[in-house]
Amino acid sequence: MNENSTENQFAISTNRFVKYFNENKLKIYSVVTFFIIAIACVTFYLNSLEKKKTFLSDEYIKAQIYIEEKKNIEATNILKEIVSSNNGTYATLSLFLIIDKKLIEDKDQLLTLFDKILKNNNFEKEIINLIIFKKALFLSDYANESELLASINPLIRGKTIWKPHALMLLGDFYANKGEYLKSKEFYTEILNIENLNKDLYEQARSQLLLISNK
16 A cells, blocks of 8 residues: 555656656756856866966966077067966066066066056955065166155055065165155154064164264
């Protein structure tokens, strides 16, 4: 009796499922197809990202080899392409390599590359601050006070590990121009930062002692 009852319940459930499937066949096929396509698209996208990353890595290494071979034009062209790739890691490394090796000396061109990286990539906050500091460091060589202050302002007004470095940069900038009162202001602000790195503290203190005799 119990076996017959179980068989009947199973048959009823099966019939209900078959009926539901037949009535909603198109919807079910559509949902399944959608998920298959979605999975395929995600897989394709991830594979594309990995291939792009590998390609950029190979190109970056190729640029380094060109630099060692004194083929700076070829290296510069590759690195500029990487900067435009919108891959945060390799774009940033490429720009820093361009600057470190002095492959581009045109100020406006370099500033354009800096702005392109900051605009087109999603970085963690401190990575953005590092790039801002590098940009300010580059600008300091051209002794353009207004541009330098505008560039470095986000660091000296905010809370970041790069703030003491930014203040040191400004202190040195004004000290080199002989504007010792302004430089003293920035060096002193460094000494007032809590939990300051010992080396930075000593560097700021030494600079204060140095300019106090001038």
